Structure formats: C-alpha cells, structure tokens
Amino acid sequence: MGRTQWGSGKGKVGIPGLTGGLELVGIVGMIRWTPRVMLIFLGWVAMVMFMGSRKNKKIDGFSCKECGRVHAFGSMDMAFHRPSAYFDVPEEERASRCKESDDLCRIDGERHFIRGMALISIVDLDDTFAWGMWAEVSKEDFNGYLRAYSVDGSLLPRFPGRLSVEDFGYRGLEGHEVAIQLGKSSERPEFYLTPSDHAFYRDQIQGITYHRSREILHAMDGRHPDPNKD
Ligand SMILES: [Zn+2]
Ligand SMILES: [Zn+2]
Structure with missing residues (x-):
C-alpha cells in the first residue's frame, strides 16, 4: 500500500449498495413513463451531456x-x-x-x-x-x-x-x-x-x-x- 493516493479523496468510502444513488432510484421509480415524459427526460439527458462536454472542454489546459x-x-x-x-x-x-x-x-x-x-x-x-x-x-x-x-x-x-x-x-x-x-x-x-x-x-x-x-x-x-x- 502506498502512503499517498491520487484522486478519490473528496468522498467517503461509504458502504457499497447502501450509500448513494438511492434517492435517484426512488424518483425514477415514481415517474409514470408516458411518451411525453420520456421525451422530456431524454431532452434533459441530452442537455446534461451537452453541458458536461462543454465543461470538459474548458479543462483541457490552463494558460x-x-x-x-x-x-x-x-x-x-x-x-x-x-x-x-x-x-x-x-x-x-x-x-x-x-x-x-x-x-x-x-x-x-x-x-x-x-x-x-x-x-x-x-x-x-x-x-x-x-x-x-x-x-x-x-x-x-x-x-x-x-x-x-x-x-x-x-x-x-x-x-x-x-x-x-x-x-x-x-x-x-x-x-x-x-x-x-x-x-x-x-x-x-x-x-x-x-x-x-x-x-x-x-x-x-x-x-x-x-x-x-x-x-x-x-x-x-x-x-x-x-x-x-x-
Ligand atoms: Zn506537473
Ligand atoms: Zn505556471
């Protein structure tokens, strides 16, 4: 085991399967998936991915x-x-x-x-x-x-x-x-x-x-x- 470690320092190790993600799973399960809701959902996913890619571009390098x-x-x-x-x-x-x-x-x-x-x-x-x-x-x-x-x-x-x-x-x-x-x-x-x-x-x-x-x-x-x- 190395004495130091890069990355992953900001979050607790947590308990796999118990911590994190539970809220999202709960919300997705509660939605009635009509075609209209599906469309809105897909639009939202596309937007989040677009914003994410823009953010990644910003951090290619630092002058x-x-x-x-x-x-x-x-x-x-x-x-x-x-x-x-x-x-x-x-x-x-x-x-x-x-x-x-x-x-x-x-x-x-x-x-x-x-x-x-x-x-x-x-x-x-x-x-x-x-x-x-x-x-x-x-x-x-x-x-x-x-x-x-x-x-x-x-x-x-x-x-x-x-x-x-x-x-x-x-x-x-x-x-x-x-x-x-x-x-x-x-x-x-x-x-x-x-x-x-x-x-x-x-x-x-x-x-x-x-x-x-x-x-x-x-x-x-x-x-x-x-x-x-x-
Ligand atoms: Zn360096
Ligand atoms: Zn410098």
Missing part, C-alpha cells in the same frame, strides 16, 4: 499567467492513506495494534484518528484542491463521528483535532491544531487549520494559484502522477 506555459489539468486532490502515527508503528505490529479503514484509524485501542480534507482554493481556477489528511481526536469525538457517519453532520458543531500527517509539499504540519467540521453523509469531514504562522494556514485562508499547486506537487518527489504533462 498560466505566472509562467506563460499551458499546464495540463492534473489531480485536484491528494490524500494520505493513513495517519503518520500509523507508519510510526513497526510494520509487523500494525496488524495487532491498528484497526483501520480509509476513513478511520485506532491505534492500541486508545489513539483515535479520522480522515478529512483540508481544502485550499485555487484562486485563478474557481476550484479547490483537497488535501486528504488525518487528525487525532478524542475518543468522544471519534465516537461522535461514528454515530454521525451516515447522516448529514454539517450542522453539528466543530470539534478539535491535531494533524497526523507526514511531511509533504508542506512541512511541519504534524500536531498542528485543526477545527473539524463534519460534512453531509457522503462527504469527508473538513479540516480548518487554527490560526498560526504556518504556510498552510495562510494558503487555506488566502488560496493559491494553480501554478503554485503544481509546484507543490512537483516538490513531492516521485509522487507526481505525470511529471511530463504539466
């Missing part, structure tokens, strides 16, 4: 005002598979000491970690980059997250955590305090760094350029998905 090159569009999220504390446990002991999934991790039955994402606005792109990260939380908040895992937690109060991430494009985030906001049932929690003089805090408040986001990824040696492309 960078900062360096004058055209950056190919790459990943807008990157995630750590496990908290740094997990990698601190000797590999041969992990099976007995760690209980973990891609969303939750408990070590020695007493340290609790949840995976969330710290979003950074890409100011010249009207998009966000998501860093998938882990934070250590109290047992109470861990259990609270478990209880709210499959429901909309976006109105629940934020709770504190401390980042458990290895150094990457940003260094020294280990232990940085975050406020954690649970999301809707399918969304991973969001991490907001508490005010500090760390560059990541500044970037989360101010956003960064797309060019800068590529620089950060390039700095992560060997972890770039396609170094020749952008």
